[in-house]
Every structure is written in C-alpha cells, then in structure tokens.
Amino acid sequence: MLRGADPSVAARPEGSLSAPTQERLALVACADHWPATALHSVLQPAGYQVVLVRTGAAAVVTARRLAPDVCWIWSKLPDGSPADICRELLDSRAVSRSTPILVMGAAPLLRAERLDALRAGAWDVVPFPFDAEELLLKLESFVLSKREFDQARDAALLDPKSGLYSRRGIERRVEELLADAVRRRAPLTCVVLAADPQLEDSAASTSGAPEVGDRVAGLLHSRGRLSDSIGRFGENEFAVLAPATNAEGALKLFERLTGVVETTPLVTSVPLPRVSVHAGFEVLDEFGSPPQPADLLRHARAALEQARVARNASRIERYHGNGHGAASHT
Numbered sequence: 014m015l016r017g018a019d020p021s022v023a024a025r026p027e028g029s030l031s032a033p034t035q036e037r038l039a040l041v042a043c044a045d046h047w048p049a050t051a052l053h054s055v056l057q058p059a060g061y062q063v064v065l066v067r068t069g070a071a072a073v074v075t076a077r078r079l080a081p082d083v084c085w086i087w088s089k090l091p092d093g094s095p096a097d098i099c100r101e102l103l104d105s106r107a108v109s110r111s112t113p114i115l116v117m118g119a120a121p122l123l124r125a126e127r128l129d130a131l132r133a134g135a136w137d138v139v140p141f142p143f144d145a146e147e148l149l150l151k152l153e154s155f156v157l158s159k160r161e162f163d164q165a166r167d168a169a170l171l172d173p174k175s176g177l178y179s180r181r182g183i184e185r186r187v188e189e190l191l192a193d194a195v196r197r198r199a200p201l202t203c204v205v206l207a208a209d210p211q212l213e214d215s216a217a218s219t220s221g222a223p224e225v226g227d228r229v230a231g232l233l234h235s236r237g238r239l240s241d242s243i244g245r246f247g248e249n250e251f252a253v254l255a256p257a258t259n260a261e262g263a264l265k266l267f268e269r270l271t272g273v274v275e276t277t278p279l280v281t282s283v284p285l286p287r288v289s290v291h292a293g294f295e296v297l298d299e300f301g302s303p304p305q306p307a308d309l310l311r312h313a314r315a316a317l318e319q320a321r322v323a324r325n326a327s328r329i330e331r332y333h334g335n336g337h338g339a340a341s342h343t
Contacts, residue, residue, distance in 0.1 A: 015286060016168065018196055018203045022026075024302060027079065030278055032091045036060055036061050036152060037060055037061045037062070037064050037082040037083075038064065038079060038080075038081045038082050038083075039054060039056050039064070039082065039083050039085065040060065040064050040066070040072060040076055040079065040081035040083070040085065041053070041059040041065050041066070041085045041087075042065065042066050042068070042072035042084070042086050042087060042098065043065065043067070043083065043085070043087035043090075043117075044067045044068070044089070044091060045087060045088065045089070045119075046109060048087060048117065048119065048125065048141050048284060049065055049087075050137070051141070051142070051143075052085060052117070053065075055145045055148065055149065056131075057151055059152075060166065061083075061318050063153060064079060064081070067091075068091060068092045069090050069092050069093040069097065069098035070103065071207075072084065072086070072102065072107075073098075073101050073102055073105055073107045074107075076107040076108050076112075076214060077105070077106075077107040080108075081108070081158075082111065082112070082113075082156050082159060082160075083114075083115065083152060083156060084112060084113070084114045084115070085115050085116075085117055085154065086092055086099065086114060086115070086116045086117070086129050086135070086321050087117055087118075088116060088117065088118035088119065088122060088126075088330070089118075089119070091222075092333050094126070094129070095116040095126070095129075095130045095133075095135065096126075096129040096130050096132070096133040096135075097120075097133075097136050099114050099116070099134040100133045101128060101131035102114060102134070103133075103134045106248055109133070110158045111154065111158070111161075111162040111163055113136045113137075113152070113155035113158075113159060114134055114136055115135065115136055115137050115138075115139055115155075116130045116135045116138045116139065116143060117138075117139045117140075117141050117143070118138065118139075118140060119141050122138060124290045126336055131228070132167060135154075136155055137151065139309060141146070147181055150231045153244070153342045158303060159251050166179075167179070167181045168181065169179065169181070169182070169246070170182030170185060172230070172244075172245045174227060174230070175227065175233075175234055175245055176234045176236055177229060177230055177233065177243050177244050177245045178242060178243065178244030178245070179244065179245065180244065180245070180246055182244055182253070182335070183242065183243075183244025183245075183246070183252050183310075184306070184307070184310065186242045186254060187203065187242075187243070187254055187258045187306045187309055188306040189295065190242065190254050190256055191304075191306050191309060193232075193256070194297055194303075195225045195255065195297075195300060195303050198300050199256065199257050199261075200257060200258060200259045200296060200297060200298040201254070201255070201256055201257075201258070201296070201297040201309075202254075202255040202258040202259070202260070202262060202263045202266070202294055202296045203253070203254055203255075203294060203295050203296075203297070203309045203310060203312075204252070204253040204255065204263055204266060204267060204293070204294040205246065205250065205251070205253075205264065205272065205292065205293055205294070205311060205313040205314045205316075206251055206253065206254050206291065206292035206317070207249055207251075207269075207290070207291050207292070207317060207318045207321070208226070208229040208249045208251075208265065208274050208288040209223065209249060209288060209289050209290075209291065209321075210249070210286040210287075210288055210291075211286050211287045211288065211289055216304075225248040225249060225288060226245075226247075226248040226288060229249065230245055232273055232274055232277055233251055233253075233270065233273075233274075235328070236268060236273045237255050238255075238266075238269075240255070240256060240257075240262055241253050241254060241255050241256075241266075242254040244292055246314075247266070249288075250311070250317075252310060253266065255268070255329070256338075258296075259296060259298055260294075260296050260298070263296060263329075263331075264329065267290075267294070267329045270290070271292075271328075272289050273330075274288060275287070275288060275289070275290055275294075275297065279323055290329075291317060291320040291321050291328050291329065292317055292320060292327065292328070292329040292330075293312075293313045293314060293315065293316025293317030293318070293319060293320050293329070293330050293331075293332060294314075294316060294329065294330075294332065295309050295312035295313045295329070295331070295332040296342035297309065307310070312332035313332060315332055316330040316331060316332040317330070
C-alpha cells in the first residue's frame with residue numbers, strides 16, 4: 014500500500030501543467046520537471062487536459078477521483094517502483110483494467126524492470142526522450158480501445174458482479190418511474206447512499222477495502238425491497254428509487270438499509286473495515302413542475318455530499334434548492 018497521499022492536495026493539479034478542460038484527461042505522475050514539461054507539451058495540443066502529481070500515492074488518490082483516460086508513471090518516483098504503482102492503481106480500483114497505464118523512463122529500463130511493469134498492468138514502457146508522433150499514434154489507439162470498452166460496459170443495464178442496476182440502468186429506470194409517478198400523481202423518492210469504509214478500524218485490513226463495495230452491493234441486492242430499484246453508482250455508492258414513498262418513508266428506508274449494512278458482518282478471507290452509511294434524498298411530491306430525471310439523481314447526490322460534511326449528528330439530508338440539506342436523521 015502506498016503511503017503519504019494528502020487527498021486535499023493530491024486531487025488538484027500541481028504547478029502550471031494544466032490546460033483548459035478538454036475532452037480527455039491524462040494523469041501524469043512525475044517528480045522531474047523536464048519530462049513532465051515535455052509530455053505536457055505533446056499531450057495538451059493533442060486535446061488532453063494534463064493533471065500532474067509528484068508521487069505514486071497522489072496518483073492513486075487523484076485517479077480515483079478524476080477517472081483519467083490515461084495514466085503516465087515516471088520510472089523514478091520517490092515512493093515506489095512503476096510496478097508497485099501500477100499494481101496499486103489496479104488493486105485499489107483507482108482505475109479500471111480498461112485504463113491505459115504507461116511507464117516512462119529517462120534511460121532504457123532493465124529488461125526485468127520492463128517485464129515487472131508489464132506484469133503489474135502497464136500497457137507499454139516508453140523511453141524518454143520519445144518520438145512525439147509515434148507516442149500520439151500509440152496513445153490514440155489505446156484511448157479508443159478504452160472508450161469502446163467503457164461504452165460497451167455502460168450499455169449494459171445491469172451490473173454483472175452484483176445483479177443491481179448499472180449506472181446506465183438506474184438512469185433509465187428513473188426516467189420510467191418518474192413518468193409513472195407524474196401520471197399517477199404519486200410520490201417518488203430517490204435516495205443515494207454511500208457506505209464509506211472506516212479505514213482507521215485497526216481490526217481490519219485496509220487491503221480488503223476495495224471489497225467493501227462488492228459486499229454491500231450483495232447485501233442491498235438480497236435485502237432490498239422488491240418494489241424498489243437499486244443501482245450501483247460507484248465503488249461504494251448506491252441509488253435507491255422508491256415508488257409511492259414520501260419523505261417520512263425515505264427516512265424509514267434509510268434506517269432499515271443502514272441497519273442491514275452496518276450490522277451485517279462483511280466476512281471475506283480477510284477482515285474488512287466497518288462501514289459508515291450516509292445518504293441524501295430528493296422526493297417528488299409536488300407535481301406542478303416535476304424535476305427532470307437527471308435532476309432527481311443529481312439532487313440526491315448533492316444532499317449526500319451535504320450529509321457527509323455536516324457537523325451535526327445527521328447522516329441523511331434532504332435536498333433543498335438553496336443547496337442546504339435539512340438534518341433528518343441521527
């Protein structure tokens with residue numbers, strides 16, 4: 014496990030190596046100015062926003078937050094070998110297997126180092142200095158492959174691992190349920206909940222943290238109400254669409270699911286961290302000007318973030334148009 018990342022710093026571009034927002038995002042982990050500048054000078058005109066971090070640990074934190082289209086790993090980082098960092102990016106699920114990871118070195122790496130990086134998940138090992146035209150052609154092929162894979166995955170309406178709706182599936186489902194709720198003038202609640210691992214739990218192994226989301230997904234799939242539509246939004250984030258459910262019902266739903274998730278032991282080959290559940294919700298109960306389907310999910314997610322940062326005892330917040338959630342549950 015890489016150490017030393019400061020999430021409040023690592024998720025922001027460092028130095029001056031950032032371009033206006035483009036269609037693609039390249040994450041560059043490099044502590045040396047010259048190769049980082051050279052890579053930026055090639056990628057930015059080709060349509061990439063370049064985000065620079067200086068350690069492998071910062072690369073893992075930033076990749077998890079920004080979902081880059083490609084990751085570049087400099088061969089000489091202060092906190093790990095390229096193989097170590099590749100493994101950490103993939104094992105922690107900071108990036109998916111479809112994300113190209115390229116290792117770049119100032120001198121030809123030893124054959125053993127190149128093979129270690131490739132075994133750990135790197136797509137290629139690029140020498141520095143590099144041939145810019147060759148690099149961009151190769152990168153174009155890699156990124157197109159990632160896009161095609163991601164599009165095929167997102168087209169599926171069910172998450173194959175958990176049996177819950179996929180992100181695309183839950184977005185489709187909210188369109189259907191919202192139209193039905195407006196037609197019948199019946200309330201509809203959207204709850205977005207996050208099961209955040211408590212990594213300070215000394216009794217659990219932090220190496221098992223990526224498995225928490227899978228175990229929670231299984232619990233929600235087996236213990237959710239048949240009338241509700243449940244989807245997986247991210248590693249540990251889930252959306253629940255509850256027809257004919259008002260604000261009071263949303264609180265009861267949260268209470269029941271929280272009890273299931275927080276009290277059921279997450280048993281695997283290694284002890285998993287305990288989880289703490291927070292949630293945000295939006296309720297359609299006025300029909301004069303109903304929200305758009307995307308807004309229902311967006312509002313619930315905004316309320317979730319409010320619940321996560323609230324300093325009071327509330328762990329669930331209802332969305333309000335002024336951006337402030339109302340404390341609803343302790």
